[in-house]
Amino acid sequence: MNQNMNNMKRKTRQREIIKQVFQVESRPLNPMELLGLAQSRLSGISLATVYRAIKELVETEWLITVEMPGMALYYEINLHRHHHHFFCYSCSKVFEVEGCVPVETLTPKGFLLESHEIILSGQCSACMQG
Amino acid sequence: MNQNMNNMKRKTRQREIIKQVFQVESRPLNPMELLGLAQSRLSGISLATVYRAIKELVETEWLITVEMPGMALYYEINLHRHHHHFFCYSCSKVFEVEGCVPVETLTPKGFLLESHEIILSGQCSACMQG
DNA sequence: TTGCAATTGAGAATTCATTTTCAATATAGC
DNA sequence: GCTATATTGAAAATGAATTCTCAATTGCAA
Secondary structure (H helix, E strand, O other), X not given: OOHHHOOOOOOOHHHHHHHHHHHHXXXXXXXXXXXXXXXXXXXXXXXXXXXXXXXXXHHOOOEEEEOOOOOXXXXXXXXXXXXXXXXXXXXXXXXXXXXXOOHHHHOOOOOEEEEEEEEEXXXXXXXXXX | OOHHHOOOOOOOHHHHHHHHHHHHHOOOEOHXXXXXXXXXXXXXXXXXXXXXXXXXXXXXXXXXXXOOOOOOOEEEEOOOOOOEEEEEOOOOOEEEEOOOOOHHHHOOOOOEXXXXXXXXXXXXXXXHHO
């Protein structure tokens, strides 16, 4: 009878916590970072659940993928805003960077520029002070 | 007696061809691209040999690593020149891009910028014409 | 040419991120 | 509270890139 329940997404403690972590941290996270942060709120949470939640949240576009060169994927809340990233060599955290620069001037002759990515690296302010 | 031969690097057909391919293509190559191009010059060449040669050439700094977001590593001849890259969505080839833009203006307050990476993406001139 | 260590090819092994399996558990409609 | 089923945790399985193993081959000094 209750056909309406088929394939219905349920609100679970794990999924709520995973979204909370992204909101509280407000920076891109990779699956292992996310696992650690989620476990500090609910110790039993598993890596499989983290991956499952990420997958769903990317599919619904609540999260977007951040590809950092040479690293596992990071994910961040989809803010629908053009921006770039800063990678900290000390703590390996990734941060959002606002603004942009005129990269189209670099496009080689005859090439069509469709998108671009700028990755700054160095030390974040927390690591500079530590 | 002949201690001098210990650990000596030998000049082999395979290694010469691998270096030639980088010089002729003059763009970053990943191991599979390199294997294909090398095999067209010497059909028996194996993937293990390609990886071994890359490893040596990176150690001697004849090659440098190019990390493209979300992709296997690419390698390019070390020209000791600051530059960036263009990734073609159609043919997946990576090209060197000359010049730079003032990215330091993007650095968040309190952060220390040590290096940066700019990756342009779109279509290369060959794919635009095809 | 000879001898021997460096190098090679082929495939097995490893590594690591991610996905799947499945029995146990928990959510939501009744 | 009861029930159906979506979700979970734990561990096994997968997939892809890279490294290793080892017997056969090759480069090079003598």
